[in-house]
Amino acid sequence: xxxxxxxxxxxxxxxxxxxxxxxxxxxxxxxxxxxxxxxxxxxxxxxxxxxxxxxxxxxxxxxxxxxxxxxxxxxxxxxxxxxxxxxxxxxxxxxxxxxxxxxxxxxxxxxxxxxxxxxxxxxxxxxxxxxxxxxxxxxxxxxxxxxxxxxxxxxxxxxxxxxxxxxxxxxxxxxxxxxxxxxxxxxxxxxxxxxxxxxxxxxxxxxxxxxxxxxxxxxxxxxxxxxxxxxxxxxxxxxxxxxxxxxxxxxxxxxxxxxxxxxxxxxxxxxxxxxxxxxxxxxxxxxxxxxxxxxxxxxxxxxxxxxxxxxxxxxxxxxxxxxxxxxxxxxxxxxxxxxxxxxx
Amino acid sequence: xxxxxxxxxxxxxxxxxxxxxxxxxxxxxxxxxxxxxxxxxxxxxxxxxxxxxxxxxxxxxxxxxxxxxxxxxxxxxxxxxxxxxxxxxxxxxxxxxxxxxxxxxxxxxxxxxxxxxxxxxxxxxxxxxxxxxxxxxxxxxxxxxxxxxxxxxxxxxxxxxxxxxxxxxxxxxxxxxxxxxxxxxxxxxxxxxxxxxxxxxxxxxxxxxxxxxxxxxxxxxxxxxxxxxxxxxxxxxxxxxxxxxxxxxxxxxxxxxxxxxxxxxxxxxxxxxxxxxxxxxxxxxxxxxxxxxxxxxxxxxxxxxxxxxxxxxxxxxxxxxxxxxxxxxxxxxxxxxxxxxxxx
Numbered sequence: 020x021x022x023x024x025x026x027x028x029x030x031x032x033x034x035x036x037x038x039x040x041x042x043x044x045x046x047x048x049x050x051x052x053x054x055x056x057x058x059x060x061x062x063x064x065x066x067x068x069x070x071x072x073x074x075x076x077x078x079x080x081x082x083x084x085x086x087x088x089x090x091x092x093x094x095x096x097x098x099x100x101x102x103x104x105x106x107x108x109x110x111x112x113x114x115x116x117x118x119x120x121x122x123x124x125x126x127x128x129x130x131x132x133x134x135x136x137x138x139x140x141x142x143x144x145x146x147x148x149x150x151x152x153x154x155x156x157x158x159x160x161x162x163x164x165x166x167x168x169x170x171x172x173x174x175x176x177x178x179x180x181x182x183x184x185x186x187x188x189x190x191x192x193x194x195x196x197x198x199x200x201x202x203x204x205x206x207x208x209x210x211x212x213x214x215x216x217x218x219x220x221x222x223x224x225x226x227x228x229x230x231x232x233x234x235x236x237x238x239x240x241x242x243x244x245x246x247x248x249x250x251x252x253x254x255x256x257x258x259x260x261x262x263x264x265x266x267x268x269x270x271x272x273x274x275x276x277x278x279x280x281x282x283x284x285x286x287x288x289x290x291x292x293x294x295x296x297x298x299x300x301x302x303x304x305x306x307x308x309x310x311x312x313x314x315x316x317x318x319x320x321x322x323x324x325x326x327x328x329x330x331x332x333x334x335x336x337x338x339x340x341x342x343x344x345x346x347x348x349x350x351x352x353x354x355x356x357x358x359x360x361x362x363x
Numbered sequence: 364x365x366x367x368x369x370x371x372x373x374x375x376x377x378x379x380x381x382x383x384x385x386x387x388x389x390x391x392x393x394x395x396x397x398x399x400x401x402x403x404x405x406x407x408x409x410x411x412x413x414x415x416x417x418x419x420x421x422x423x424x425x426x427x428x429x430x431x432x433x434x435x436x437x438x439x440x441x442x443x444x445x446x447x448x449x450x451x452x453x454x455x456x457x458x459x460x461x462x463x464x465x466x467x468x469x470x471x472x473x474x475x476x477x478x479x480x481x482x483x484x485x486x487x488x489x490x491x492x493x494x495x496x497x498x499x500x501x502x503x504x505x506x507x508x509x510x511x512x513x514x515x516x517x518x519x520x521x522x523x524x525x526x527x528x529x530x531x532x533x534x535x536x537x538x539x540x541x542x543x544x545x546x547x548x549x550x551x552x553x554x555x556x557x558x559x560x561x562x563x564x565x566x567x568x569x570x571x572x573x574x575x576x577x578x579x580x581x582x583x584x585x586x587x588x589x590x591x592x593x594x595x596x597x598x599x600x601x602x603x604x605x606x607x608x609x610x611x612x613x614x615x616x617x618x619x620x621x622x623x624x625x626x627x628x629x630x631x632x633x634x635x636x637x638x639x640x641x642x643x644x645x646x647x648x649x650x651x652x653x654x655x656x657x658x659x660x661x662x663x664x665x666x667x668x669x670x671x672x673x674x675x676x677x678x679x680x681x682x683x684x685x686x687x688x689x690x691x692x693x694x695x696x697x698x699x700x701x702x703x704x705x706x707x
Contacts, residue, residue: 156379183690186653190661233684234632267612268630286612288578307577309530317534340577346527 022286024156025089026220033221033258033279033331035301036234041326042335044090044160045084045352046282047342048082052349055081065088065110066102070096076151083157086349087356090158093145093214097164097225100210103137104129104202106173119184124198129267135192139313141210142217149218153358158340161219161257163211165226166203166244168195170227173203182231189240196240204244208251218248223260223282224248229285230265237269245276254279264341267292274299285310293335301334308339318351319358326362368500369433370564377565377602377623379677385670387703388434388504389696390606390626391617391686399425409454413439419488420495430693431700432551434502434565437558438490439448441508441569442516444554446479448473448546450517463520463528470543478554478615485554486561495564505563505601509570510547510588515538517609526575533584540584549586559601567604567626568592574609574628581613585676587631589620598623605648610684614630618643629684634672637679645678654681655695662695663702670706 020040023031029042051057059078060068068074079094098114107117120126135142149159172178174185185244187316188196191205211222229241241263247296258279266273267287273279274296281300283292293302306321322337329335337359342350366383367375373386392402403422404412412418423438449472451461464470479486493503510646516522518529518540532540555566573585577579585607593603602623609615611631618625618640624642627636629651650665666681675677681703687696 056584181653181688183688185654187656187690190657228506230630233629234635236651248515265609266631268632285577286574286609289613307530307580309525310534311525312484313529313534344525344527 026156026158027239029090029158029336030220030258032334032336033188033260033301035298036292037281038334040362041335041337042089042158042360043337043356044088044092045082045339045343045355048086048088048092048352049078049094049179049295050343052343052347052352053081053085054349055085057157065112069099070140071320072143072147075140076147079144079148080151080209082359083127085358086352089356089360090160090208091148091152092160092162092223093141093148093219095141095144095162097162097169099138099141100134100163100206101169103132103134104206113178114172120170121184123198125193126195126202129199129202129206131202131205131209135213136207142213145214145217145219158220159218160221160223160260161211161214161217162225163207163214163221163239165224165229165241165248166200166207167241168226169203169226170199171228172313173199181229182289200240201243204247210246212251213255218262219257221258222252223262224278225262227262227264229263230269232269234268234272238272241269242272242275245273245278249277260336262303271297278335280334282338283340287340289325290331293329293331294325296331296332300332301336302329302332303336303338305338305340306345308341308344311339311343311347311355313351315350315354318354322355322358323362326359366530366592370500370502373434373680374564374602375501375606376678376680377604377644379623384706385673385679385681385703386502387681387700388432388436389430389683389687390427392430392432392436393422394687394695395650395689396687396696397425397429398679398693400427406423408439409456413443414484416484416491419484420491423488423492424495426639427694428452428694431704433700433704434504435492435496436504436506436567437485437492437563439485439488439506441506441513444478444507444550445487445513445517446480447476448550457522458516460517460520463533464514464517464543465540465668467539469482470539471547473543473550475546475549475553477557478550479557480550486557489558489561489563490593492498502564503562504565504567504604505555505561506569507551507557507558509568509573509585509592510544510551511585512546512570512572514543515572516613526572533580544584544588548591552592555592556595556597559597561594561595563600563601565604566596567606567607568622571606571608573607575611576613578616582616585613586619589622593621604680606647615637624678624680626682627684631684633669634675637672637675638678642677644676645680646673646676647680647682649682649684650699652685652688652691653684653698655691659694661699662698666702667706670703
């Protein structure tokens with residue numbers, strides 16, 4: 020097999036077609052651990068950086084040159100499309116919602132307008148990135164937060180350890196939470212399809228907080244939402260990668276979502292999970308981001324282990340099990356991508 | 364079978380002997396959700412309340428009378444014995460360590476003195492509780508934080524989402540973290556054995572943060588510590604209950620610890636886990652504390668489901684999958700214990 024382009028390798032791995040080796044990228048690869056990112060963000064709020072097309076394009080491309088990742092992901096935030104729904108939110112540094120959503124009136128105020136009209140800069144960034152990456156044939160990823168994770172913040176008003184207000188709504192006012200999730204699902208489908216139309220070649224759905232639910236609650240509240248999104252996305256044009264943090268107990272339900280790729284958090288035993296998933300999906304993951312603090316030789320050994328473990332699944336994309344952290348050493352990230360690129 | 368005392372039912376369930384029905388208690392059953400607790404804490408810092416024998420006895424007993432739990436657990440905190448090691452810490456409201464532990468010199472300063480000398484009030488509270496409970500034959504539980512969870516705070520200096528400093532130590536200075544865990548393990552063994560000597564009839568080891576590790580790291584860092592503690596405790600006098608939060612991915616390693624009872628967090632599918640554990644241990648759990656916001660009839664139905672699911676294991680103690688929260692409704696707690704007491 021002649022050397023594939025990075026786009027070919029990535030998309031084949033997602034779709035479970037034969038590849039020479041897994042492609043590599045890292046969640047939150049454009050982030051504070053990079054001095055160049057911090058420079059690009061100097062004096063600019065996070066929201067401003069997300070809205071500033073030139074800056075967001077520059078930040079998105081940084082990891083490609085600086086640490087050798089083999090895919091570029093849109094620099095943005097899962098809350099950007101929520102701004103387009105008329106929600107008043109700020110980052111300090113996590114999302115803070117001025118008026119948390121607690122009633123049906125609040126839900127009905129959420130505007131499911133076309134995101135191409137409400138947050139046009141997202142699609143402009145994607146179009147610019149796609150054109151920048153065309154010559155090199157590097158794959159471009161879009162992403163969205165999953166409805167439950169967005170709802171968690173919208174109901175709670177901010178990040179939380181337990182998301183007690185959200186769960187009280189789940190147990191006391193299920194119809195209200197369903198209405199909120201329905202609306203966020205509509206938005207998410209439109210948002211991801213518009214990203215695909217603007218050039219995203221694959222899209223990742225981040226359900227960071229779905230893993231807080233019991234296996235039974237996950238089947239009731241999360242799986243149907245993921246299935247709806249998977250069914251309505253233009254997946255012929257862009258495969259879907261599904262990430263659930265803390266999802267070891269819901270792996271079977273993740274498989275049933277219908278995504279091409281299941282992105283596993285670092286706690287999941289990658290070999291066992293890949294075997295269980297088998298030919299039903301490709302896997303992505305899953306080194307603990309904190310493990311990038313180790314010696315390069317150990318990082319390389321973990322990459323080789325992950326590669327072997329991932330062979331049991333339909334395909335494999337090398338990645339972390341969670342996003343890069345501000346304190347992640349740049350040399351650790353480089354060791355990770357170098358080890359991946361030198362796999363046979 | 365004639366009606367057993369509450370102590371008999373509890374201890375038999377822990378040891379996998381026949382019982383009429385599972386006993387019931389709740390993690391953090393003496394807590395802020397109770398108005399009477401808030402009254403007993405008024406004007407008194409958390410640390411002062413832990414050290415004040417009369418007050419701690421009163422608080423420990425509150426749930427027995429107010430919400431009908433069938434076991435009493437010492438009111439204290441996992442950091443109390445760490446105070447006895449010479450660590451300067453405060454609660455605001457979570458533990459804050461004035462000088463986080465980062466070097467071998469820091470570790471060697473930790474004093475593994477006899478906790479009966481350094482924190483005598485803990486054992487006085489237990490003796491008083493045991494004597495108060497003797498007539499009614501209500502079981503008395505002691506507890507300790509597991510070494511890894513204590514180390515997480517000691518290294519980090521405070522609570523954290525990722526415990527990055529701890530994990531950096533794990534990946535970069537493993538010998539240092541091993542030294543710290545060894546010292547905390549010594550203390551924990553002495554502390555729990557002294558609690559048993561003072562009247563605790565069962566002891567629970569809380570490893571709140573061990574679930575943050577990958578399955579492989581858990582086997583390397585957590586399991587040997589749990590095994591050492593299990594081996595060195597006076598378990599003929601008091602069975603050991605092992606709680607790991609977010610432990611769905613490490614259930615097999617939890618079984619190998621050797622504890623009589625495995626306390627499962629709410630995310631774990633209780634039926635599946637009970638089957639997997641089978642005759643190797645009893646199970647404790649595992650309703651989501653947030654589910655106590657639901658209608659009493661739904662809570663009762665969940666209790667019946669848990670009871671049926673728990674039959675597959677060697678024994679079953681009804682409990683939540685995590686501690687009561689400040690916003691937990693008192694009526695939900697009552698519905699939980701009432702449903703448990705009316706099981707056939």
